[in-house]
Amino acid sequence: MSTSRRAPITAALGAAVLAVAGLAAAAPSASAMTDPSGASASAASASAASAGVKTSDAHVKRVCAQPSDIHLMSCQALVRTDVAEPNALRSHGVDRAAAPSGYGPSDLQSAYNLPSDGGAGQTVAIVDAQDDPNAESDLAAYRAQYGLPSCTTSNGCFQKIDQNGGTNYPSADSGWAGEISLDLDMVSAVAPNAHILLVEASSANMSDLGTAVNQAVSQGAKFVSNSYGGSEDSSDTSADSSYFNHPGVAITVSSGDSAYGVEYPAASQYVTAVGGTSLSKDSSSRGWSESVWSTSSTEGAGSGCSAYDPKPSWQTDTGCSKRTVADVSAVADPATGVAVYDTYGASGWNVYGGTSASSPIIASVYADAGAPGSGDYPSQYPYAHTSALNDVTSGSNGSCSPTYLCTAGAGYDGPTGLGTPNGLTAFTAG
Template structure:
């Protein structure tokens, strides 16, 4: 089985692979995309069979599973995907993917896809992000088919170039959400103005980042999912296409990332929530931010989705599946707010960002929760006892607040 298995930037030469810390982000170099993929004919151990290509999960399966109301499809909103360079013809693949699943075509009459390539050279065969780009673009379109998708490809996969791409991302008209399906092993400079300060400067935009695909070994938490101004997305395995109202429907994915941040202090929205719910993470984290904030389907073997890249279908997974699809959920929210004369920008800015907003909704709600709680499964890859590595009732550092109940989330506002 072919598989891309790592989601982290690797640090500069002379440090242990993907594990050291120079004290500065300047030495963080290349990123590998956070997706796991296999040829469809190699997918033989699926826990759940969907209605998509070769039994993978289809858009319709996820609409139903996460209770996505059909009247809101992201119209009038823009989702920005930030990735490194890839060699595929993204527009052609998106067109064929959309045709297969009956989604709107992005063409001259419906300009719902735009590609901004900041790379002027050839794509390296050893660092080709074609699979990640296909997953991000195709599935953000699938989950918000009326939204505009803007793909910004950095000049390279270096952290500096990806942050330059983020600068372009926040300048796009009508942008409501930015998806980042990549991450770096945390570094001490992440709290500085160039990193956290950038995200903090745009409280009216929801930023989503994959929380990682190597489980929790105690030291492998990643950035930007660790930033308090970014929504970290953890991973789950869908075991039943029914609504995930019980622990048997959806469980924590064994390789989903999470755990306490090494450098970020616990933000007030987490402190307030954990205090109000008497959650043990408040004590166990010793004042550090908890990762992730939310979760989404991610298991490439147990509950894969399919993408089309260069005319071939692949089964996909990883926490990078959830980041663009959570961005699509915000686009649906944006359309609803727009019909009421409001906007995502004004809602988030007045509530100090998306994370503050969703933690407060969880406090305010009872039986009509915006989240399905995930209470089973573990992401422990530490080979030792890990109290915080198991999904439990309430907030946990495997699946965060849970997976989305989109209908209830939208009805809250």
Template structure:
């Protein structure tokens, strides 16, 4: 699989006249759609990948964010840029716009005009895969990122409408976007890669918990200091769960900022990383944080569950060199903290559908895009904790005591470790997938 990083983060800030014009069209379409009464498509929206983006060969994948400086983190979104996924995204985006046009003229075909499902797993598929029940939780789930997500609310409206989820807007108090100090303005400068990350995060939280409130807290930049400040703001503003889809190698440089990720009264959920079995990633390595690994998720006609999962080859796992082993971990080959604790789908080859109308680093058309990485699995799990209304009571080690309510992930590897559990999907606990993936919400309660 090609995981070549982007060459430069700053290049995304500059756009040509042609790209700006295309972007303006996309944003206008989103704004109109968000303000209409467009009904969700009548077909089985979100029941599967839709226009299946799977290819016979590994698809082309790129990192949304460039490598970070020593005192910074990078976002961990992985983007499908292959021709198959791009065409499927264009088809679905065109169908969404046709549905909008039909609705505007009062056509009876309005509900059927968007029958081309977006590529990647949608909300209903993800809820099926993890047996998520209906929830009425109104918990506040925070998404902590760096930089502004300019079209976050409008893109979220398209995602939720497409998959039949209730509206979540700033007007109703369901959605709120603030800077790292907790104020509505000024917002930080937008970075295209981080903005794409932010779109995925709020949409994955929505998929897992359609009734949760969403608080988007935007750090000034991707520094350890800014994101620690944003995390403190999320706690101060009442979030009970916070999702962190970013990471850096653990090192002495992170030590001054670890207190921001303390577990009470807000539980922090972080991506384990997208670079396989390697140096443990921060903040996922903190014993106070729920570290979320990644899997490859596929439908199965023969599995009782209807789905199968294997360890994703990119899922981050590692043995800490700095942080002591918490009491809830009993694995024997790592004397310090082991990453990860739990997992969910992350492989971009079996990725998730995300609607993003802002400029992206790859020249992809605004609209439906297939994304992955543990940037997908962390907000999914954060949303599940929110749906269980367990943010104030859930603790990092609870899943280790609730293994009757997980799907054991067996098979697959994320590196070379002599087939040890630190890099191999084995029965029971293994580092890339933790105790497994959620089977309902009971793993987060009790």
């Protein structure tokens, strides 16, 4: 994807951020709470104004810095800056009498027809860059709020390792910590009985993140979520074989948050590329409706035709001779976002979105469905069960030709793939 397509979405920071979050004792100093690029809120607003962005309309910010090199990745998490939580939740973190803003576990389980006790016997791995020192305690607060089973190091449910399998964790980063909180919380929501393995890469370079993916697989994880992406380049096919070619493992990757255009590693032929939707409750028999997530020409679910990666045999659309993104999708719109608990760089409950949410959701649906076949690439499973998905037929993330690469319609399309989960059948071997 071109640099212009991956331009950051500038948010209205300052007072809005403080209204959402305050300062938790476990969080970094206020000097760390700046725009992800390192600029202050006022500087970010000035930059947005010069670029023609209406900051008064902005309600989200990217939590990670945009990459400065083609081999650097950015996390795909977006956080709302215009949501203020109740005082009890801001002060104490957990209050079963006061529901946090954003969708919680029961909402996601209802929307996607999922069991409330999924994931038993499985391990879902989360691969991110940098360290979140509060990962385990924040995870505990999220699960306590929603009455989910405890998942800790001491009971064997949670494990955090570095990319080499040890405990020499990388330097902490408040942006990636927000991404980590989002990922851990989505696994908890969708596969509450699964074990969780957090693998922290030393940097956001593809080689370090790829090493972390290999480490997750070597640790025995059959489900690996990757909520990051960067520009495509000609070395991607080499990275494919080095990091993502793991038959028998469901590897999911966010399609991107910069609207129409392809990012890597979502373009890898070996992964399940996960697009994004807007998810709303309605009066239909399902009780929910979805459309393509797209806020503007620079914010929305990524999609398109890869410039380099070959097309997997099970992908049969005819308007792209190489790999088409995405395969399936889930909620990603921050306006219909999910509740997340984060205290490293924030002060507790926030509402998150981005395809960073949809990737761990889909990895966890795979975990609910059970271990993949030993020689299978699980990305092929939905293509064998298209009727067992919610087909998303409305919305667009840009202009393109052929139009299905950026516009939803009956059957397969780029922004939402084959659709969203409707139970577990489409994610099951056989």
